[in-house]
Ligand SMILES: Nc1ncnc2c1ncn2[C@@H]1O[C@H](COP(=O)(O)OP(=O)(O)O)[C@@H](O)[C@H]1O
């Protein structure tokens with residue numbers, strides 16, 4: 001059978017799916033993920049009724065953890081795809097810059113343009129591009145397609161995308177791009193089934209994974225988002241701080257003599273849940289911990305989600321629904337409960353019993369705001385785009 005391979009490298013995970021090449025919207029033939037990359041990597045996958053669960057060797061050098069996971073996965077896939085003929089690959093590429101606002105067939109020129117964006121997404125872009133290069137080395141004739149996290153946000157108006165900087169910098173492309181767009185595109189397509197008549201209303205989608213952002217959606221299009229020029233802005237994340245007074249960076253440069261490399265390490269690897277708790281970047285570990293610093297980190301995380309939700313509500317002019325997705329959003333009832341508690345002023349009321357069942361709808365009957373949980377599926381969005389691009 002002819003098949004498409006989809007790769008989605010996130011900051012803590014490497015997700016994949018294998019889809020029939022000619023059956024639009026059919027579920028994946030084989031899908032799974034390696035998660036906790038850099039900590040305790042583990043592959044979980046399913047193929048029809050078959051389940052796989054394998055621990056990967058613990059990385060000796062954290063800097064090579066993503067590279068090791070990719071090599072391991074491609075070997076594993078070769079074994080499990082023997083009966084299939086790969087006819088194309090689709091990839092999540094986090095940053096499309098100013099140039100790419102739709103999926104694109106990859107060639108050497110495209111790849112060079114995407115390489116130039118590596119400094120704007122150091123936790124993702126190198127891993128995204130490594131997957132493309134590795135497949136090209138193994139299968140030089142294989143058509144490959146890049147699908148961008150930034151593309152979904154191209155509907156935003158100028159105000160939402162502009163920093164109050166001198167015009168020349170804005171024109172050069174220093175503006176808010178926003179990320180997690182493949183996930184938001186998937187969730188937006190689920191809204192009619194989830195919300196009925198509120199689907200086209202004022203919705204905040206909370207993508208809470210290792211990376212985390214919010215998207216204000218109206219008419220199922222992106223109106224505003226918390227991430228910016230890079231995937232550092234907005235919410236507190238596993239290892240990133242989210243919004244930060246830029247004066248802090250000046251202080252670190254002037255008084256702590258930190259250079260760009262040291263600040264990059266601080267902002268991408270040492271902050272967020274990991275930095276505040278001093279224990280772990282993993283929400284599961286923090287929720288299980290009795291340490292006060294773990295509880296403080298979780299509280300700050302939820303508080304930041306609630307505060308940024310308020311900001312997006314101003315952009316939307318109100319709130320009809322909030323929808324949780326991604327690793328934490330889909331699986332953590334305590335985080336959803338605390339965020340919703342902090343949003344009680346909006347008229348939102350959670351139903352505790354519904355919340356622990358993880359949805360799809362978890363608000364109380366008297367809630368003014370609908371609350372949903374949608375398991376995201378970036379791989380299916382990439383598969384569809386890859387199929388469409390190669391057929392056109
Ligand atoms: N049951 C759970 N409770 C709390 N957090 C969870 C749970 N399951 C997964 N997570 C968190 O989800 C995160 C991974 O989310 P995911 O969206 O897969 O990440 P990525 O940003 O790498 O794509 C991890 O940090 C993990 O701690």
Ligand SMILES: CC(=O)OP(=O)(O)O
Pocket residue numbers: 009010011012094124149179180209210211212231
């Ligand atoms: C953009 C981003 O932070 O992605 P992820 O959550 O997959 O790390």
Ligand SMILES: [Mg+2]
Pocket residue numbers: 010011209326
């Ligand atoms: Mg992700």
